[in-house]
Amino acid sequence: MAEANGKRFHTRHLIFLLMAIAVVLPLIFKPGLPLRVTKEVQDIYDYIEGLPEESVVIISFDHEASSLPEMVPMAEALLRHCFRKNLKVCGMALLAEGTSVGDANLRRIGAEYNKEYGEDYIFWGFRPQHEVAILALGEDITREFKTDYTGRPISGFPIMQGLRNYQNVAAVISVGDGDIPIYWVNYAQARYGVNIIPAITAVMATTMYPFLQSEQIVGLAAGLKGAAEYEKLLNRTGLATRGMDAQSTAHVLIIVLIAIGNIIMFRQRGGKRS
Amino acid sequence: MDISTTIAAILTLAIYSFLYRDNPVYKTAEHILLGVSVGYFVVITISNTIIPKLIIPLFVDGELIYIIPALLGIAMLLRVTKQFSHISRIPLALIIGVGAGIAIPAYMQAHLIAQMKATMLPLSNISNIVIIIAVLSVLVYFFFSRKHEGAFGVTAKAGIYFLMIFFGSTFGYTVMARISLLIGRIQFLLGDWLGIIR
Amino acid sequence: MTDKVLYIHKPFLILLILTLIPFSAQAAIDTYDTPNDGGNSITVTWGGEVIAQSRDKFTSLDIQRQKVAESAGWETAAVLPVTDSVFVDDSVKDNIPYKYRIVFSAPEGEALIFESEPVKSSPQFFNTKRLNVLIGVIICCVILFYYIYESRKGKKFYLRPIGGLQAIDDAVGRATEMGKPILYSAGRGKMQRVATIASMNVLSSVATKTAEYNTPLIFPNSEPVVAAVAQEVVYEAYLKAGHPDRYNPDDVFYLTDSQFGYAAAVDGIMVRRKPATNLFIGTFEAESLILAETGNSIGAIQIAGTDSTIQLAFFIVACDYFLIGEEYFAASGYLSKDPMVLGSLKGQDWLKIIVGGAIILGAVLETAGIGFFSKLFGIG
Amino acid sequence: MYRRIPLIVCFIFGAFMLIQFFVPHRVSTEFYEMTLEWAQIIYAFALLVGALMLMKHHAVNATRKSSDDRPFSIIVIAGIATMCIAGLIWGHGEGTVFNWFFQNVQAPMQSTMFSLLAFFVASAAFRGFRARNTQAIFLLIAATIVMLGRVPIGELISPVIPQVADWILNVPSMAARRGIYIGIALGSIATSLRVILGIERTYLGGS
Structure with a gap:
């Protein structure tokens, strides 16, 4: 895109360089700006904290590999909380790429807390066509997922004892980078009344607020910032918290760039008019 | 700095070469990605859906009813051919019909009834009043059978400004998301790969 | 008991x-x-x-x-x-x-x-908790089908002028005056997407005008199927306008399905051919940003229409006019003059009046401390 | 004929799924669960169709000597083949070749691809995002408040900024989004009803 215009080449690349600096420097020097926990994230934390031990939580990895830097810290924080509270965690994915990510995350965090596969957590695997899969789980989980991710019969695992459908599930955490968390609201919350916890990319944050106000979702954890807040609540510094300083400087850079760009525009316009 | 991480890092840098300009290194990396992701998708779809939901019930458990979805699935694959692609309209119609049938009550419940209820707020504080005015004025903006003039026009105008606030906050959050992705990749390059930051 | x-x-x-x-x-x-x-x-x-x-x-x-x-x-x-x-x-x-x-x-x-006393279980034929949903569905059915039926019988419904549509007309005129081409992009949506189908309606109308004014229309595609359909649509429009000779098939073409590859290539086209007007109408993803930025830097008038709220947020600050979601579909329905779409739009407008009325009534009753009305809107 | 059968199928399944919502009886639930299962199976095949079409396109391209993109098509085919062989023969769980490719090739490249957008946003911020009218000014002000209010630095500048950001997100922005949702819901219900009754047939495609 730069080859056709020599002058563009410079400005554009200078801005790219500024962006890289704005992100790299805070990551190296770590000023450690104070972090505020929002009510939306606190609500999720309180809800999970209030669940009785052994409650079943479904965590659905409804994202693609493209948003991993946002989704992984989020899933890690929520999983740590669930395992710390001794909840039973059932993993699944409604997008194919979330499948491998989900399996790896569950095993890694499960091992951190010495949890047994099949006893304390399980990974059911992937199902296509979100709305249909969500509805099917509302009727009979063992019919929807006859086998786990690697093909072993699901009914053989102790965690599945007494787990039939959403009636036995305390909450569904949807770690999503698109509109699948909305599908969970539309099809699982509305129809079956199950509690939905959206852990989503920042891109989708504003679209979830109407459901927050109408209490169709428990709370809202959005983006790397949401993950950082959760890490703070768990008293554990992770990738998200360490990224927050860079997030701040990069935002300031963007705002400054918009301001300069507009000032230049108004100057030029003013010049033309006079 | 193990070999796997180094490979991942080299591929990451290959993608970043696009920032200079579109070039063969980027193009190669992009096509590797395309091939691998399509292959990944095919394997997961077969191993996680077609095998457990169709092959095992039909061929291992011998439940003959599954012959119907099997035939419909094969009919779907005929879409790839020129000659028989019209047959694929039957399974397609089933999926679309099912989708439409379940969407109606879902939208009615979650997006209309529940959202209407949540807007029926007592007019006791500024925020509640703003919420009601904003919802109504946006509805007026998307009203097409009447010209936007007079009081109606003023309401529609208010609607567009509320929409702008919504688009603005979406803009802010989207910028945030894109930067988070960059932070994640830099953490990978400088941390996991080079070990400069921890 | x-x-x-x-x-x-x-x-x-x-x-x-x-x-x-x-x-x-x-x-x-x-x-x-x-x-x-x-x-x-x-x-x-x-x-x-x-x-x-x-x-x-x-x-x-x-x-x-x-x-x-x-x-x-x-x-x-x-x-x-x-x-x-x-x-x-x-x-x-x-x-x-x-x-x-x-x-x-x-x-x-x-x-x-x-x-306890003895008790028996039995299945039910109707879920009474969902009565409000049933009533809602019936109201929608009656209103929508009434207006679709009326519209198909030939009744004409008024549709308010849509700013973005007028702007498209003006922009074609402007390009003609300046003697520069018009660039059209439908984004990266597959053909079956509603927003892509709607885009073809807009394209047809734009092509009719460019045919009349003899202004070049460039349409690079990122989807082979869309490219094929678009070629047909544009040619047909030129034919209808009586100028099939002015149609240049090389200007409506398939580029690449790579997201950023597409953006980079369209950028190159913009810089080389300097269109007076850019129309971004269809299903857009992250590439929208790059397209709108370059368009802005070459000083083109830009008009966007899409149903993606995220891309709209960027388009609004980088384009001169925009069509937001429903407005875009209405505009497309208006151009296609499909009675089914127009009747449906009219019916939806009536439903909006009902929804708005219910919200006002509910809010007033809540303020008065009467909660029964809003309770009718419980879901289960 | 070719048009009528799909319309009938669509009507039967669409109408049943709609009515089933109100009928909890076991017979209805049984047929409902079966339909859900069928839909998923067929959908999985539909997903494969997309992949097959892409493979066909690149396979044709890879055999065409004159094509400039030939090497790239060969790379795509090789990628698909590697993953399919690895995944379908040695499995897809942890520690498999398939999983290694996902974790070290696909995942890093895909997330890097999207992180390019951070740079593009920066460049567009300077050269594209303009307060060209009052509407755009509103948008940019809301965006600035949210961008500052949702990261630590906003709090540092003034504790009012995060509060204003919270209010914007929870009140006007939320309500505007709700207005859009209501509109979309009515539109979706209208489209779905038209689809079930066979008035809307665009999905069947041309010819």
């Missing part, structure tokens, strides 16, 4: 089960067929003063059931925390009478037992 209450000591529990002494207390246990379900389920609830007063004394709570006809022994249906007050038994058979009892017991041996 009448209940039997009993204080016993654990060693004698088994003995006493056979010789229950009826004890009438306040309604403490209630059993009923679980409502709005497919059968095979009985709900047991308990409460009342006796339980409330003595709950702290006990450490375990057993729910037991018995098939009345078989006069068999009691079987444990569930063991619950003593604080619970409801249990749904999903493992019963339909149309068989069952009796339930709840047994509170303490380690010291003290126990408190309540026994």
